[in-house]
Amino acid sequence: MRALLFDFGGTLDSDGGHWFDRTCRLYADHSVPVDYSHLKQAFYAADEALEADPGVRTLGLRPLLERHFAIQVRRLGLRGADVAALLAQEFGRPMEECLTAARAALERLRPRFRLGVVSNFYGNLAPILDEFGIAPLLDVALDSAVEGVRKPDPAIYHLALSRLGLPGKAVCMIGDSLERDIAPARALGMRTIWLHEPEKSAPAEKYDLEVVRLADAVEFLERATERSETAAGSPA
Ligand SMILES: [Mg+2]
Incomplete structure (x- = not known):
């Protein structure tokens, strides 16, 4: 070899741990009320949006996660500007x-x-x-x-x-x-x-x-x- x-x-x-499975656990751990199929749609919509965005090419890990969770949270119609930032932070820490x-x-x-x-x-x-x-x-x-x-x-x-x-x-x-x-x-x-x-x-x-x-x-x-x-x- x-x-x-x-x-x-x-x-x-x-x-x-796949990103989507980890995302599901994170929402559950933080008692964010979401239904599985909506979360799946929001997660993959964020995935696609970021893949198509040339502005992503220079982003480090935290800003990437912040954008990913911001799109998810917006699609899910969740209130509270800090939810996406909190989730991105909690997702990012074990990754780092x-x-x-x-x-x-x-x-x-x-x-x-x-x-x-x-x-x-x-x-x-x-x-x-x-x-x-x-x-x-x-x-x-x-x-x-x-x-x-x-x-x-x-x-x-x-x-x-x-x-x-x-x-x-x-x-x-x-x-x-x-x-x-x-x-x-x-x-x-x-x-x-x-x-x-x-x-x-x-x-x-x-x-x-x-x-x-x-x-x-x-x-x-x-x-x-x-x-x-x-x-x-x-x-x-
Ligand atoms: Mg993999």
Whole structure:
């Protein structure tokens, strides 16, 4: 294995939690009265609006979240100017902790692997990776809004492989979505590590390894390279 590709949302910024699932829990935790289907519509409307807005391209994490929650709250017809700001702050805090931990994890992997991120994002993946000190550790970073192609389209993975100059079999994809991360990567011959919340499960034939913490994936990858280095260095 020569390179690792990571998803961003739910992988580097959370141990397997999708943004929408985390958003639902946040409204519930703060007793904001919303119905699930309306929240889903508002969340994805905000997603689409931000993806289409070139003004987003330079935004850091907090301003991005503030815009996302402002659109949601407006669509939901919620009163109170501070609701969106509060939700953005509460959504952002655990993300920032995870991204700081993810940077440390990537630093540990950096001597052994080339590293990349492939994300369905809003056009500002690069400034956010920069904000958290992750950008200098990466060989490639693909943001769907910049590339004009979204996961699970294999074209975005072909782009990542061609920028790495590696075949699929030399790469491992780590992500929280079986549909967007794991299945298309496997179809191109990559190894896959599915990071998911503990309550989720899927048939073992859909991925190569499953973990519930990014740290577990890192530990596995470090051990795997140690084993292969020992095997390569041992007398025949
Ligand atoms: Mg994800």
